[in-house]
Amino acid sequence: MGAMLAACGSTEEGSNSSETANGSGKTEEKEINLAYVEWDTEIASTHVVGKVLEDLGYDVTLTPLDNAIMWEAVSTGEADAMVAGWLPHTHASQYEKYKDKLVHLGENLSGAKIGLVVPSYMKDVNSIEDLKDQADMEITGIEPGAGIMAATEKALTEYENLADYELLSSSSGAMTTALGQAIQNEEEIIVTGWSPHWKFASYDLKYLEDPKGVYGGEETINTFVRQGLEEDMPEAYKVIDAFNWTSEDLEAIMLEINQGTDPDNAAEKWVEDNAEKVAEWTKGIE
Structure with a gap:
């Protein structure tokens, strides 16, 4: 899996330094790896979170993986975080398998x-x-x-x-x-x-209506991070924990990507156009 992460990862330029002092006086790592499954929703959301962290000086790697490998990668620490967990139905089996080795930060999108x-x-x-x-x-x-x-x-x-x-x-x-x-x-x-x-x-x-309830009801998209991330990268953890948006936010950037805009460029534009929302995620971080 480590070889796959290395092969799939696409590094986005961030800070020239891999470490920086945070507000507590401790040294915080500045290299972070976000895993995602290559669904349109997760391409959009992961690139937005990655752009926000990059603007804060992080050296961000976005790693596309198969769904099961994405969950495993975060659970083992091969990746630091993901914002792509669909619950309670879509990813129920992966959640049950890996939940004890992950930190669940809650939903980032409902409905x-x-x-x-x-x-x-x-x-x-x-x-x-x-x-x-x-x-x-x-x-x-x-x-x-x-x-x-x-x-x-x-x-x-x-x-x-x-x-x-x-x-x-x-x-x-x-x-x-x-x-x-x-x-x-x-x-x-x-x-x-x-x-x-x-x-x-x-x-x-x-x-199509589903009278037998096979597909379940409303889903939420959830954020998970590796164990120890809060101690290693408290500011990045804070941003990832605060990340929360609406279906309208997500669909706007998804449509732009589908119309041909590069995901990096679409994320950059969305972050610029939604500075107030981004400020909520980064509040208290220099």
């Missing part, structure tokens, strides 16, 4: 949701139970191992009408590409969906 999503022009389909032979009996998914994929595999067994449906593994990018192409041709498509996500701002979509 998240997962489920099966279709274009609104599929008017005869409003519930998972309405699915019969739509979209060639295929559900377009994302990366294998993602929580929403596990929930959808469960849905295939829980809903009798889905018994002959096939769940197609791909990636979040491939899924949204397929969704856009289907909508352009007004074709039927069923995708594994979650919000916040820019696709809801770009397309007229709807979640």
